[in-house]
Amino acid sequence: MTGGGGDGGGQGGGDPFAFLPRDPSPLPQNSEGHWELCPVDAVPEDGARGFVLDDAGVRLGVVVVNRGGRLFGYVNSCPHLNIPLNLWPDKFLSPDGQVLQCATHGARFRIEDGLCIAGPCEGRFLTSFRLVVKNRKIVALEP
Structure with missing residues (x-):
């Protein structure tokens, strides 16, 4: 096992994304250095989906939000404690669906x-992740 895993907890310089599921495998970069996430219609309007990317061997969580047909991408890390925003797959939005919520x-x-x-990080920003749509698929570029 790499990264010091085990069941002793995540003390010290551990990976804050270590609990993310290992299967399916993180999405690899394509030959252009980008990640093909999914078809555009796989992120429902006024909904959100999470993805795990392989960035040169490092796992990187990303959340994509579809707000009225516009796509927004962020690194899945709350600036308060640098932990993922969600505890459950694709559960990123507040109960009323108006904001992302840690x-x-x-x-x-x-x-x-x-x-x-x-909240505890008021005034700070999530790290944005650039997205484009190519051939009806959402493609993530480097943040």
């Missing part, structure tokens, strides 16, 4: 720009 401490982020508008 499941651990309730920080709330505007979908349009990732600004934290409430």
